[in-house]
Amino acid sequence: MALPLLRRRPYTILSTGALLSGLIYVRSQLLALERAYPSHSPSPSDPLLRPAQPSQTVPYADIFFAHVPARWLSSAGEPHAAWARAFLRGRTLALEGRMLGGGDAGEAEVDREAAQLVGGAMTVLSPPARGRPLVAAWEMSSAAVEFFEGLSRWGYPFRLMSGGRHTWSVVREGKGEGEEEEMVLVGFGAAHDYEREGDDGKVIPRWTIRVHRAYARWLLREGVEELERRARGEE
Secondary structure (H helix, E strand, O other), X not given: OHHHHHHHHHHHHHHHHHHHHHHHHHHHHHHHHHHHOOEEOOOOOOHHHOOOOOOXXXXXXXXXXXXXXXXXXXXXXXXHHHHHHHHHOOHHHHHHHHHHHOOOOOHHHOOOOOOEEOOOOXXXXXXXXXXXXXXXXXXXXXXXXXXHHHHHHOOOOOOOOOEEEEEXXXXXXXXXXXXXXXXXXXXXXXXEEEEOHHHOOOOOOHHHHHHHHHHHHHHHHHHHHHHHHHHOOOO
């Protein structure tokens, strides 16, 4: 009986080693994204902080920025719109748009109010304009929200967001110390709406908030890569 156990043991060790290596890699990538794109709080007047309904609240919101050369946007039209289009053509969102809607991520529609983006996953609330970012909203399934609201009333420590908003912005920086060309900040903002329900403060688990932020940072990085590709004329 010992021989089968001995034969299985190397496979168990290899599987455990592969799992640990994968977890270490994921953690290293997560930390690298957090270092590269730190979270910034939106200003009190930011559209991220305006919930979809008066009965809702926004317990957290983040904006992540990346430094890019201003020339990447100089010939691409209105900067906020150009940045949003490049972002939506990032690899992950382009794939998601094809999976959900059978087409692209809707980057050509960012200038139209109520346009559908990423296969219908998001709706344009406010098109980009001079000095004003693109704002888009999304909604969670009402059945899923109600399910977790019911659990919360029975003592479950977490609740599900009702939806949220995203923003795509561009902030002029000028030349920094030691920089040879003008730079800008391209930003991606994210916020979640929750039903007040007595203001009990319950939200999704902290680790899932961190995962959401990591995904936002990942999308930001892909958007910057696409923006650079467009600037170099590689379309």
